[in-house]
Amino acid sequence: MIEQQASKRASESRAVKASIVLPPDTNNHRTMFGGKVMAYIDDIAAISAMRHCRKRVVTASTDSVDFLNPIKEGDSICLESYVTWTHKTSMEVFVKVTAEDLLTGHRLLCATSFLTFVALDDDNRPTPVPHVTPETSEEKRLYESAPSRAEARRARREERKKLAEEFSQKKPWDR
Template sequence: MPQPKYARESLTTMTEMVLPNDTNTLNNLMGGRLLHWMDIAAAICAQKHSNRIVVTASVDNVSFSEPIKLGNIVTMQAKVTRAFNSSMEVKIDVWAEDIPAGTRVSTNQAFYTFVAVDQNGRPIEVPALTAETEEEKELYTSALRRRQLRLVLAGRMKPQDATELRKLFAME
């Protein structure tokens, strides 16, 4: 069994500049390009945690709260929030910075799920995650609810078996 790892050990930061080829006709970063960058940053994070090849299993809802403009610097920060058997949930936060204007805004946040695989593409066990800070502990606890929701929505778990989700709706 792999040794547990701390959340800080997988922390990954990736920075990109929005160039003309990355934009739409409004000179905003294309959503697909941002999703591509987020997937790369989150995959690097999951690989650092597992020391394995990883594949993207799912991406939770991604909302585009602020446009990212041509010339902005995009910073993505990814961290593993919980490791299960062979899968890992990775939280990624995105900021856009306009250096000349001296502004930095949060633009996106998402949870990605990755599965570690061996050389034959079969799932393989990953190290457990040790949460240290209060934020890490909350993300760790809530990751099980998000996982159960993903499984229910994908038809891989019956709603009545999603015990952590059911607790949210339990009437006293």
């Protein structure tokens, strides 16, 4: 039986990362590549997950990356993440991405994402993680809504398993 560890505050897992958006980071519209933003999101979320459990982690899922506004060349991109909820061996991490026009100071929320990480022991097996204690109104809101997101993840994972089983039995020429 896996026992969950004591509780930690959500703020203890908070991580912030900022960078300037340079020409190699952008597409033909001079906005940041979505894939690069997604890599930044996974990176900072992993840092938050490891800060929370102080163990190695793996990404189990990304619910979605919702791109709300473009991030322009010359802007700074700032990512902020923290653990919003935990189960026995897994952690949900929320990431928000903000762009700032460094010449005007105007800031804009550009993306949000929820990711799930699993903590691993020395034998690469899932291991218990501490509970998370929300303190701010944002943390509490995300904590309270987390069980419904977790249920949606479980349902999506079951659907994907069925698809994988079905598709693995078909040959490329069987259409």
